Amino acid sequence: ILNVEQSPQSLHVQEGDSTNFTCSFPSSNFYALHWYRWETAKSPEALFVMTLNGDEKKKGRISATLNTKEGYSYLYIKGSQPEDSATYLCAFGAAGANNLFFGTGTRLTVIP
Amino acid sequence: DVKVTQSSRYLVKRTGEKVFLECVQDMDHENMFWYRQDPGLGLRLIYFSYDVKMKEKGDIPEGYSVSREKKERFSLILESASTNQTSMYLCASSLQPRGTEAFFGQGTRLTVV
Numbered sequence: 768i769l770n771v772e773q774s775p776q777s778l779h780v781q782e783g784d785s786t787n788f789t790c791s792f793p794s795s796n797f798y799a800l801h802w803y804r805w806e807t808a809k810s811p812e813a814l815f816v817m818t819l820n821g822d823e824k825k826k827g828r829i830s831a832t833l834n835t836k837e838g839y840s841y842l843y844i845k846g847s848q849p850e851d852s853a854t855y856l857c858a859f860g861a862a863g864a865n866n867l868f869f870g871t872g873t874r875l876t877v878i879p
Numbered sequence: 880d881v882k883v884t885q886s887s888r889y890l891v892k893r894t895g896e897k898v899f900l901e902c903v904q905d906m907d908h909e910n911m912f913w914y915r916q917d918p919g920l921g922l923r924l925i926y927f928s929y930d931v932k933m934k935e936k937g938d939i940p941e942g943y944s945v946s947r948e949k950k951e952r953f954s955l956i957l958e959s960a961s962t963n964q965t966s967m968y969l970c971a972s973s974l975q976p977r978g979t980e981a982f983f984g985q986g987t988r989l990t991v992v
Contacts, residue, residue, distance in 0.1 A: 771921075799977050810883070811969070848915060851990035856922070865929065866912065867977060871921035874917030 769793055771859045773870035780843055780847050781878050787843045789874040791856030794838035799860035801867060802831055806853040814842075814855075849876040885984035889963035892991050898957040900987050901961065902970030904985055908977045913937075916967040916986075917951075921991050925968075929976065960991045 772791045782787050792800065794802045805811040815824040818837040828845045844851055854874045858867035886901035904911065911931050914922040914937075924937030926945040934945050942964060946954040953972075957964055970984040 774890055788906060801980065801983075803983075810983040810985050811981075812983075816978070816980050858922075858981075865935065866924050866974045867981065869922040870916075871919060 769859060769861055769864075769868040769871040771857060771868050772871050773857055775873060776871070777874040777876070779876045779878055782847060782849060784847050784877075785843065785845045786847055787798065787841050788855055788872055788875075790840045790859075792838050792840070792844070792857075792859040792868075794836060794860070796862040796864075797835040797838075798858075798864075800833055800835075800840050800864045801858040801860070802840070803856040803858065804853045804858060805872070811856060827866070840872075846874070849877045849879050852877045854864060883936075883982050883984040885968075885987050887987050888910055888985060889901075890987060891987045892957075892960050892989065894961060894991055896960045896987065896991075898960050900955040900957075900968055900970075900989070902953045902955070902973040902984055903951050904953075904974075904982065905951065906935060906972060906974075907950065908974055908981065909950070910971040910973045911947065912967045912971040912973075912981070913953065913955045914928055914971065915939070922969065923953065927976070931950075957978075957989075960989075962991050965989060967992045 802814040803811040817833040822833040854872040910961040927945040937968040971981040
């Protein structure tokens, strides 16, 4: 089992605030890094899959960066909205393994 | 609209029962996965399958088995349900096991009493 850590565990922000979370993963044997959003009573949905060091991806107000050499990825949300309230999961894919290793998630609550 | 469908949203079973959780995907994906999610522990892989009749143990396979007789269907079997198997179970499928996004079902919340 590979160690994938996410921080913070939870946070509350005001509507309109920008926020960011961290995913830390082993810096060796990197293959891919995934971000998912999991809203209550729904299925987890993919936000990004990143495979190259220095990758930056963007979807609307959400963006992510990747540093494979130091083993971290940041997820940014600009101008948080109540509908952004969810648990954000990252998952690490290692070379030589056939599955993903998930972090415990960051639970975001956006207060209107 | 791509879909991964799990047979039940909520299940209540008795200790010792044999329990079947079914998962069907319509994307022709070769890779399918069963996870369980418990508070504070994140998603943990129970089993995955990379082809029909092929399976590999994940991190927590004890007490579970799986079946993949057809490409679109992946079943998780609790041979003799125990209370410590009360959990949220999520099925997923993907084109590649690590390099492409996973599509998840809606989850089955299983309670073993």
